[in-house]
Amino acid sequence: MADPRFAPAERCHSAECRHCATDSPATPSLWRYAPNVPAARTGEDAVRSRARAELDEVSDDEAWLWRLVEEADRAVEGAPAVPDPALLAAAEQALVQAMAFEERIQLQIRTAQRLLSRASSWLRPAYRAAVARQLRRDRATAVMAAVQRGRAADTVDRLRSTAAARAAYLGEHKVTLAAGRNARRELLGIIDDLIEGYAGLAHPPAWFRFGLGTPGGNPDWLRTARETVAARRRTTMDAQATRVPD
Helix, strand or coil, rough: CCCCCCCCECCCCCCCCCCCCCCCCCCCCCCCCCCCCCCHHCCHHHHHHHHHHHHHHHHHHHHHHHHHHHHHHHHCCCCCCCCCCCHCCCCCCHHHHHHHHHHHHHHHHHHHHHHHHHHHHHCHHHHHHHHHHHCCCCCHHHHHHHHHHHHHHHHHHHHHHHHHHHHHHHHHHHHHHHHHHHHHHHHHHHHHHHHHHCCCCCCCCCCHHCCCCCCCCCCHHHHHHHHHHHHHHHHHHHHHHCCCCC
């Protein structure tokens, strides 16, 4: 029989809370409890401590999933930097414009050469001289246009080469990356179960109860809870890995 001095915790009545199945109006807090005496004096303290310890412990299977995620993260960090799509698009547009400008100048040069090759052009000395002057200017412009087109092509080739190198690198590590993605999905389910477990404790830990706030007061509560639990699991896993056996 439960100790009559202890009033059991009331569950959250939020309509959006995934930890309970009620449609009652939202309340300002997730957990409300009113022990008549300090928890240390109740007979349920040892049970709660065991439940909390089980939640805090990282199993070997979970640690293996975290290692898969870490390996995938290291693989991604080692990949060549992905080029900015906007930068690549701008470089390709600049190349198209440079090629069009160069082609226009070359067309003017060919036209001027045809005019000067006609015998009748000698009958109009002033016109022939003007065409010749324009031809000299166009030839000088053609040199600059070729330089600009070459630079634009080099920029596009460099960006495309970087993108191709990244794609090739990720292809070589596709098994590691796929394992990491699958592990993340598995860990997300584990983390959500842990959130439910901590929420179901009569006395949730301080970092959970006070550090996360309430879903009603924080629209990003679930994301924050997941990130917090994930960070604590990694810290716990590292501590367990360095723990000296008794």
